[in-house]
Amino acid sequence: MGIYIDTCVLPRAHLEAGRFYRELFGRSLGFELLMMFDLKNFEDDLKQNLDLFSSGPLLFHEPVWGVEHTSPRGSAAWEESMRHLRLTQKYARILRPPFMVFHLNNGQVPPEKKDAMLQNALRSLEETQDMFPDTTLLTENTGILTEGTQLLDQREFTSLCLSRQLPVLIDVGHANANGWDLRKLVRDLSKLIGGFHLHNNDGIGDRHNRLRDGLLDFELLIPFLDLVAPGVPRVIEYTRPAFHGKPLAEDIEYLMKLTRNKSMKKEERT
Numbered sequence: 001m002g003i004y005i006d007t008c009v010l011p012r013a014h015l016e017a018g019r020f021y022r023e024l025f026g027r028s029l030g031f032e033l034l035m036m037f038d039l040k041n042f043e044d045d046l047k048q049n050l051d052l053f054s055s056g057p058l059l060f061h062e063p064v065w066g067v068e069h070t071s072p073r074g075s076a077a078w079e080e081s082m083r084h085l086r087l088t089q090k091y092a093r094i095l096r097p098p099f100m101v102f103h104l105n106n107g108q109v110p111p112e113k114k115d116a117m118l119q120n121a122l123r124s125l126e127e128t129q130d131m132f133p134d135t136t137l138l139t140e141n142t143g144i145l146t147e148g149t150q151l152l153d154q155r156e157f158t159s160l161c162l163s164r165q166l167p168v169l170i171d172v173g174h175a176n177a178n179g180w181d182l183r184k185l186v187r188d189l190s191k192l193i194g195g196f197h198l199h200n201n202d203g204i205g206d207r208h209n210r211l212r213d214g215l216l217d218f219e220l221l222i223p224f225l226d227l228v229a230p231g232v233p234r235v236i237e238y239t240r241p242a243f244h245g246k247p248l249a250e251d252i253e254y255l256m257k258l259t260r261n262k263s264m265k266k267e268e269r270t
Helices: 015-025 042-048 076-095 111-131 154-164 172-177 182-188 218-228 246-269
Strands: 003-006 030-034 058-061 099-103 136-140 168-171 193-198 234-236
Touching: 003 015, 003 246, 015 042, 015 246, 058 076, 076 111, 099 193, 111 136, 136 168, 136 193, 154 182, 168 172, 168 182, 172 182, 172 193, 182 218, 218 246, 234 246
Parallel strands: 003 030, 003 234, 030 058, 058 099, 099 136, 168 193, 193 234
Antiparallel strands: none
């Protein structure tokens, strides 16, 4: 299927809710397991649902809340980041995800601190990869310009990934909100792409709307992604539990339909 859902959409600390989708769509549906150790009961919840995540395709998403890779080594923020990463490492050894999504930064980027923050993040990227030797880190285009959290613009992000040959995950919603040329981004990084985050927005804020609620036209976008970067995971990344259940199930079916239509058109040409 090649379709995944991010667990952030599930009711908080209720990972068992993911069984609803596995029952509907079978074991070919994948999960992107977002580590949320900031939640009091998350680890106990994860332990009780290991079988769910070991029974089908799986990606990890490193923790977002509690991790800031731009923080100086030895600082309180760095220590907190390491605590979350060590907990993630514990479950990577159990579940053995082939890929994990990595954010260069999560917080604000004062212009005068940008260079130092980037160097801290790149050092952390190398150290995190060492912590997860059997998992490929996928560097995501993170940050929103209007929120002051964009560390790299499109040119800088592309140049960095190409120069260092960094495997990447393209978040189409972030690209759209920042006014990036999404098609150029995908073409330029096509050989490095290991996945996509799919959600929509108004071209300004990072709302993580449903696929058909925003400026992105997925009926045009999905065939393009399939052509330029075929076979890599497409992760529906919703952050609001209000979309859990029927809304997300409808959007999985919609994405499956777009993928089938693309396959049928290809067969017709041959």
